[in-house]
Amino acid sequence: MRPPVTKAPVKQTNHKKVAASKNDAAKGKVKSSNDAKTLKHWLREMLLIREFEVRTMQAYQNRLVGGFCHIYSGQEAVAVGTIAALQDDDPIITAYRCHGHALARGMDPYYCMAELFGRFDGCAKGKGGSMHMFDREKHLYGGHAIVGAQTPLATGLAFATKYEQEVIKTSDHTRVTVCYLGDGALNQGGFHEAMNLAGVLDLPVIFVIENNGYAMGTSVARGTTLADALYRKAESYGMTGHLIEEGMDVVTVHDQFKKVVDETRKTSKPDLVEIRTYRFKGHSMSDPRKYRTHEEEEKWNKQDPIDHLSHDLIKAGELTQDEFKKMTTEIRGEIRDVVKRASEAEPPPLDELYVDVHTGNWGPFKGTTLPNMLRGDNEKTTDQNQESH
Amino acid sequence: MANLTLVQAINLALIQEMEEDDRIILLGEDVGKNGGVFRVTEGLWQRFGGDRVVDSPLAESGILGTSIGLAMAGLRPIPEIQFEGFLGPAYDQICTHAARMRTRTRGAYTVPLTIRVPVGGGIHAPELHSDSPETIYTHTPGLKVVMPASPYDAKGLLISAIRDPDPVIFFEPKRIYRAFREEVPEDEYTIPIGEARVVQEGEQITMVSWGASVIQCMNAIENCNHSVELIDLRTIAPMDMQAIEQSVKKTGRCVVVHEAPKTLGLGAEIASRIMEHCFLHLEAPVQRVAGFDTIMPYYKLELDYMPDAARITKAVEEVSAY
Numbered sequence: 001m002r003p004p005v006t007k008a009p010v011k012q013t014n015h016k017k018v019a020a021s022k023n024d025a026a027k028g029k030v031k032s033s034n035d036a037k038t039l040k041h042w043l044r045e046m047l048l049i050r051e052f053e054v055r056t057m058q059a060y061q062n063r064l065v066g067g068f069c070h071i072y073s074g075q076e077a078v079a080v081g082t083i084a085a086l087q088d089d090d091p092i093i094t095a096y097r098c099h100g101h102a103l104a105r106g107m108d109p110y111y112c113m114a115e116l117f118g119r120f121d122g123c124a125k126g127k128g129g130s131m132h133m134f135d136r137e138k139h140l141y142g143g144h145a146i147v148g149a150q151t152p153l154a155t156g157l158a159f160a161t162k163y164e165q166e167v168i169k170t171s172d173h174t175r176v177t178v179c180y181l182g183d184g185a186l187n188q189g190g191f192h193e194a195m196n197l198a199g200v201l202d203l204p205v206i207f208v209i210e211n212n213g214y215a216m217g218t219s220v221a222r223g224t225t226l227a228d229a230l231y232r233k234a235e236s237y238g239m240t241g242h243l244i245e246e247g248m249d250v251v252t253v254h255d256q257f258k259k260v261v262d263e264t265r266k267t268s269k270p271d272l273v274e275i276r277t278y279r280f281k282g283h284s285m286s287d288p289r290k291y292r293t294h295e296e297e298e299k300w301n302k303q304d305p306i307d308h309l310s311h312d313l314i315k316a317g318e319l320t321q322d323e324f325k326k327m328t329t330e331i332r333g334e335i336r337d338v339v340k341r342a343s344e345a346e347p348p349p350l351d352e353l354y355v356d357v358h359t360g361n362w363g364p365f366k367g368t369t370l371p372n373m374l375r376g377d378n379e380k381t382t383d384q385n386q387e388s389h
Numbered sequence: 390m391a392n393l394t395l396v397q398a399i400n401l402a403l404i405q406e407m408e409e410d411d412r413i414i415l416l417g418e419d420v421g422k423n424g425g426v427f428r429v430t431e432g433l434w435q436r437f438g439g440d441r442v443v444d445s446p447l448a449e450s451g452i453l454g455t456s457i458g459l460a461m462a463g464l465r466p467i468p469e470i471q472f473e474g475f476l477g478p479a480y481d482q483i484c485t486h487a488a489r490m491r492t493r494t495r496g497a498y499t500v501p502l503t504i505r506v507p508v509g510g511g512i513h514a515p516e517l518h519s520d521s522p523e524t525i526y527t528h529t530p531g532l533k534v535v536m537p538a539s540p541y542d543a544k545g546l547l548i549s550a551i552r553d554p555d556p557v558i559f560f561e562p563k564r565i566y567r568a569f570r571e572e573v574p575e576d577e578y579t580i581p582i583g584e585a586r587v588v589q590e591g592e593q594i595t596m597v598s599w600g601a602s603v604i605q606c607m608n609a610i611e612n613c614n615h616s617v618e619l620i621d622l623r624t625i626a627p628m629d630m631q632a633i634e635q636s637v638k639k640t641g642r643c644v645v646v647h648e649a650p651k652t653l654g655l656g657a658e659i660a661s662r663i664m665e666h667c668f669l670h671l672e673a674p675v676q677r678v679a680g681f682d683t684i685m686p687y688y689k690l691e692l693d694y695m696p697d698a699a700r701i702t703k704a705v706e707e708v709s710a711y
Contacts, residue, residue, distance in 0.1 A: 141461055144486070152453070359491070
């Protein structure tokens with residue numbers, strides 16, 4: 001692991017919006033690098049996240065979701081576009097607005113919803129809640145509640161992949177770790193430490209700033225230096241900074257992010273990517289959104305990533321209105337079913353309170369059992385209990 | 390057998406475990422080329438290389454966070470925090486992530502992490518370099534807290550900590566890093582986490598302590614007319630309540646000795662548990678000999694702050710005369 005070579009930041013400005021490729025559309029092609037099947041798949045994933053969040057908000061109002069809840073609506077193109085650019089075993093980690101990443105990574109929406117409802121079937125056995133989405137099989141490392149505190153963990157995850165590949169040779173390929181954070185997380189000390197370490201150790205990790213314009217209720221410009229070019233912060237860590245301006249367009253996000261991922265996989269050097277996006281809802285469910293105007297919200301609503309893609313696909317003749325309607329109806333049914341099953345599922349039994357605090361038994365603690373999501377069909381229990389104190 | 394100091398015993402344990410398990414990575418400030426601020430990792434960088442013994446930036450939160458990521462990915466990081474006072478910046482990562490990850494993910498992810506931290510006073514250093522914060526981490530479910538008082542225990546406990554599937558804070562009492570030597574087996578051995586050691590058996594008074602204070606207790610006992618049973622907790626969380634209970638039921642009297650401030654120090658918890666479990670056996674109220682409820686003073690007053698043989702003896706006399 002050599003010290004990194006400092007590179008000047010590269011601003012990637014040659015964005016191509018799907019809407020810009022109207023000539024392609026006329027020929028019945030939306031974009032040559034992504035076939036229609038892929039695009040429809042992304043549309044479906046974004047619809048799924050949106051519908052999931054709509055039902056989550058309803059459920060929250062019906063008091064089925066406890067505590068706090070951060071809705072991903074509006075930012076779907078970021079999770080779907082970036083995760084589509086990754087390999088399945090590339091580790092990803094994010095903060096508390098994590099439903100979208102979990103679903104885009106392929107977590108069964110039932111385990112996600114059951115977690116929100118605090119049920120035993122949830123991905124964390126109903127003890128984590130909205131901010132704690134984990135899926136070990138899908139290499140999703142959370143879901144973390146403290147702003148920016150996930151960033152050094154990403155450095156560690158990337159360190160591990162590099163160590164496994166280069167030192168102990170238990171892995172034969174480069175895995176790229178992706179760490180999502182909001183614009184507000186940039187001002188946390190841990191972020192600086194994580195970036196510096198990743199730079200010094202030359203790790204294959206991409207820090208993705210989902211810049212939705214607001215750190216809770218404070219606009220980027222009011223709380224952060226270099227507000228109009230967050231990606232330039234990369235410079236001080238010897239990294240390359242990238243800007244994806246069209247963060248509401250899943251195709252652009254995917255294509256531009258893919259280039260960064262490919263480069264990182266090749267060079268094993270860290271990168272910082274800023275993606276401009278917008279959250280349609282408040283910071284959390286209890287946010288009155290006094291810090292932004294109706295006009296601003298309207299402006300961004302017009303850039304809805306789902307409308308964007310569906311419109312282009314229909315225009316290109318790759319999707320009919322009927323097909324789109326059918327897709328929407330199917331997803332509605334799927335999520336309605338998920339909500340029903342999750343609301344009928346059992347809460348964790350009381351003695352779960354003392355399970356999973358430590359591996360083994362001691363005092364009142366009762367060792368560890370895996371969540372249902374990770375259990376095989378025949379595997380009723382996977383106790384790893386060790387007799388100790 | 391080799392005659393080793395506590396520093397040498399820890400160094401030996403690290404070498405042997407690293408040779409056996411290539412998933413172990415050391416990281417911390419100056420742990421590599423310089424061999425660590427107290428030279429605990431002396432020679433390891435030369436032996437295992439910079440990929441496994443990593444000189445990190447001065448960034449405790451980053452060191453801990455990176456270690457947690459490494460551990461979640463299946464490796465066995467051993468970060469060193471130079472002084473217990475520097476745990477402050479790392480506290481966020483320890484308590485929001487390391488301690489809770491298993492619970493938060495319901496066992497899907499674990500954090501097999503050993504955080505090595507020199508602890509306590511007695512080396513003429515100021516506050517933040519002489520504190521005893523073990524209570525804070527004992528009060529955090531999900532962590533194990535270990536503090537050896539001898540080279541033999543240090544090696545056996547450290548090996549247990551490294552092999553433990555959960556996060557362990559391994560406090561090393563810096564006052565006795567090089568204070569004395571002890572016969573330590575050259576082969577690897579483990580001492581179970583959670584088991585206290587009866588340093589000396591006795592009939593009239595139970596004395597409970599841990600870390601460098603154990604040595605002060607031994608000094609006090611040497612000139613004592615009473616038959617004292619000295620228990621070295623060795624592991625603070627989980628606490629070996631059985632050992633304490635057994636002894637107090639025999640003696641009916643107990644003195645707890647620790648360096649940390651008295652109020653809400655572990656002595657309070659131990660006294661409370663004795664009250665719960667041994668009430669009818671008690672002949673006298675449990676006495677606590679502890680640091681004062683102030684910030685650890687600089688070196689001219691440090692010996693006044695820390696429990697010494699004279700203060701311990703006084704408590705023993707009070708308990709026995711009650």
